[in-house]
Amino acid sequence: MTIEAAQQQVDEWIRTIGVRYFSELTNMAILTEEVGELARIMARTYGDQSFKKSDLGRDLGDEMADVLWVLICLANQTGVNLTEAFERNMAKKTERDAGRHAANEKLRDRDAG
Secondary structure, three states, X not given: OOHHHHHHHHHHHHHHOOOOOOOHHHHHXXXXXXXXXXXXHHHHHOOOXXXXXXXXXXXXXXXXXXXXXXXXXXXXXXXXXXXHHHHHHHHHHHHHOOOOOOOOHHHHHOOOO
16 A cells, blocks of 8 residues: 555545544544654553553554545645655655765664564
């Protein structure tokens, strides 16, 4: 699926099932909440925190998809074409960081794992 197709699919779902988009500010708050849920799973899976009973059964991919869903909603609401924005962002990063990371001793010396 392309990013464009994902934006279209979310918009179709909102129009046929979701009634309407939540306000942009509400969706921004929801995005923050979803990122927090993702962070919680990451901290317990890859960090030093232990799982609580309420965390068990949470799916990392599902939490990432929740973040993506709300981000796509915000893009649709604000008229952002995420494909174009992502392509511009990649070009910016490529130009800006062409040799920066390769020259970073901290990255070269760290294990790949």
